[in-house]
Amino acid sequence: MTKSDFFSGISASWDERHSTPEEQERLRRFAVHFRLRQGDRVLDAGCGSGRLIPLICAAVGPQGSLVELDFAPDMVNIARGKAKNGRVEFIVGDAHSLPMPDGDFDKVIALALLPHLDDRGAALKEFRRVLKPGGMLVIAHQLGREALDRLHNESSEPVRRDLLPEKLVLAGLLATAGFSSCEIIDEPGQYVAWALA
Numbered sequence: 001m002t003k004s005d006f007f008s009g010i011s012a013s014w015d016e017r018h019s020t021p022e023e024q025e026r027l028r029r030f031a032v033h034f035r036l037r038q039g040d041r042v043l044d045a046g047c048g049s050g051r052l053i054p055l056i057c058a059a060v061g062p063q064g065s066l067v068e069l070d071f072a073p074d075m076v077n078i079a080r081g082k083a084k085n086g087r088v089e090f091i092v093g094d095a096h097s098l099p100m101p102d103g104d105f106d107k108v109i110a111l112a113l114l115p116h117l118d119d120r121g122a123a124l125k126e127f128r129r130v131l132k133p134g135g136m137l138v139i140a141h142q143l144g145r146e147a148l149d150r151l152h153n154e155s156s157e158p159v160r161r162d163l164l165p166e167k168l169v170l171a172g173l174l175a176t177a178g179f180s181s182c183e184i185i186d187e188p189g190q191y192v193a194w195a196l197a
């Protein structure tokens with residue numbers, strides 16, 4: 001089974017699990033890490049069922065815009081139902097080969113995506129390419145690395161080997177992809193990285 005089929009297959013249950021008021025509130029508090037500003041043009045890479053749509057739209061305001069991208073068509077279909085205005089675009093696409101021009105975005109957000117990327121170096125280069133100079137990549141996980149790795153180790157194929165890199169390894173990958181500076185939090189409870197293009 002491909003990863004895209006796997007994620008399409010769990011799309012309904014993923015959405016159900018993460019759409020509870022408790023989960024949305026936890027995400028709302030966590031979203032401070034995205035450092036969004038009014039007017040930002042944002043790529044939500046590996047958007048899943050679109051749980052970030054209301055939060056990003058509220059943070060970037062009417063001058064901002066959002067592209068929701070995921071390679072699992074069923075995830076994108078669920079996300080589509082959450083857009084309340086025409087400022088959100090939906091793309092079924094692969095993070096390793098983004099169908100966007102260079103320098104298109106102020107922010108790329110990758111929430112719970114990194115472990116699943118088969119070629120992290122290639123995807124990070126793509127994120128770097130589509131960011132404006134000085135734009136920011138935010139890699140974020142609401143669980144610490146050990147807890148998330150345990151969860152994936154206990155999962156079925158094709159995601160059971162999808163583990164998070166240690167801090168130094170991620171810093172190296174970001175530098176190789178051309179990011180100029182980065183800050184990484186790898187602690188129990190959260191794993192977040194910010195990198196500037």
Ligand SMILES: C[S@@+](CC[C@H](N)C(=O)[O-])C[C@H]1O[C@@H](n2cnc3c(N)ncnc32)[C@H](O)[C@@H]1O
Nearest residue numbers: 007046047048070071072075094095111112116
């Ligand atoms: C764990 S889910 C997280 C979804 C969403 N970001 C969230 O936090 O609710 C990972 C998502 O990344 C998507 N994904 C994994 N690899 C991808 C790739 N190479 N390109 C695009 N999407 C990908 C999956 O289809 C899935 O929807």
